[in-house]
Amino acid sequence: MNLRSAARGFLAFLLSVPALQGNGDWRVTYSSSNVCALRGATVDISCTYEYPDNGPYRPNTVKPLWFTKASNYQPIVLEHDTEYTGHVESSCGEVNCTGARCHGTCTLRIKDLRQSDSDVYKFRLTTNQPGGEYTGDPGVTLSVTDLQVKVSFPDPTDPTWTKLECHSMCGLAGDPRYIWFKNGKKGRQGVNYKGHIQSGENYSCAVEGYERLRSPLVYAPKTPSVTVSPSGEIKEGSSVTLSCSGDANPAANYTWFKVIKGPFSTNLNQGPKLVFKQILRSDSGQYYCLVQTELRQASNWITIHMKYGPKHTSVCSDPSGEIEEGSSVTLSCSSDANPAAEYTWFKINQPLLWEPSQRHTFPSVRPEDRGTYGCHAENKYGQLSSNSIFLNVTCELTI
Known part of the structure; x- marks a missing residue:
């Protein structure tokens, strides 16, 4: 296979492997046993064949055929299958007979490659002689691939420094030139792209001359x-x-x-x-x-922001213990609630006509203020009463 046809389909693993069979000296040889090409590209699969020249008893050859995908043990002839109409075409050169042998060449062209085209393709030569069918085995394995971007971080001290590598599942022949696209715009050339990748940026790669056959985009996550x-x-x-x-x-x-x-x-x-x-x-x-x-x-x-009713409602006094008549004392009610609770005060379980506040201060406590106090916390999600506290007011002695 020449360089021109190799470049057309980005062929890889160009291994000339004789693929012969049939009888006697009939032979079919493919230009390569493995072909790798990009999805959407065009690829040529070529072979040469030869058979003995028996002079006047030379067989009249019928048009050679390419086939694949044996179904019910019957091969599918590509040019006769509607699935391949307009998708494949074959061409053969003239047969030349020199010495005691005849030689010919045939090429199968597959256009706009699809993933489903990955298969094994074989060439068959049919003659008018009894049993005169000669198939080239093992055939040519075609692998259809997309370009992919491989990500790595070459500098362990800088996690933002990124290396992108353009590659396929099988190497592409002819050392193709790669082009990078940043945010859809054509940029650097080369198989690798190195740099700091920012959020919102996207990258893809392609082979020069086939810019429409780009790899899937690779991009950093946007703010979720x-x-x-x-x-x-x-x-x-x-x-x-x-x-x-x-x-x-x-x-x-x-x-x-x-x-x-x-x-x-x-x-x-x-x-x-x-x-x-x-x-x-x-x-x-x-x-x-x-x-x-x-x-x-x-x-x-x-x-x-959780919404819940009052919890852990409690009451305390400052100062605590015995409180002398005439001194100042503050009662405080606390509760864990969201939204904040409203408070109601009680004395000996009877509601007090105090302002509904979390604290109540006696500027000058009197003996009649002596007693058991408690509070009640409430919001739209619930309510809860506190413990009780005894306010012990002692009288000032007069001599």
Whole structure:
């Protein structure tokens, strides 16, 4: 096979392997036993054949045939199959007889290669002699491939310095020249591309002269979008799902984290969704989704504000213990609630006409203020009463 035909189909593994059979001195030899070509390109598969020249008893040869995909032990003749109409064509040169042998050549051309064209192709020569069918075995193996971009990081001290390599599943013959496209624009040449790849950039490669046959895009993940379902207020005990979606190639890995304190976080889940079947008050906080590919990573944040009724409602006094008449004392009610609770005060289980506040101060406590106090916390999600506290007011002695 000449360089021109090799370049046309980007052929690889050009191994001349005699493929003969039939009877006696009949032979079929293919130019290569393995052919690799890009999807969408055109490829030529060629062979030579020869048979003995018996002078006046020379067989009258019938048009040679190419076939593949034996079905029910019957070969499919490409030029006779509707699947290949307009997709394949064959051409043969004149037969030359010199000395005691006759020689001929034939070429099968397959255009606009498809993945389904990956197969073994064989040449058959039929004559008018009894049993005069001669097939070249083992045939030619055609592999149809796409270009791919291989990603690596050559500098361990700089994780953003990236090396991209344009390659196929089988080497392409003729040392083809590769062209790189950055964000769709033609750029550098060469099998490798090195540089810092930024979020949102995309890259592909092609062989010069076949720019339309580009590799799939490789690009760093864009900042992912994160959502919470259901949206709006989240009530304790309900089912909540955090979802992360990001556009990336190579395919991305998703990891969810919860921020614990400051720069620290804990790894929660692998996958694009984080599901709380019955969310707890302790699940309130800030979460972020990390999207990672071979190229780089990106993340985004979301905060869960849990809504729940009052918990751990308690009351205390300042100062505590015995309190002298005329001194100042403050009663405080505390409760964990979201949204914040409103407070009601009680004395001996009877509501007081105080302002509904978290604290109540006696500027000058009196003996009649002596007694048992408690508070009640309430918001739209629930209510809870506190413990009781005894305010012990001692009288000032008069002499």
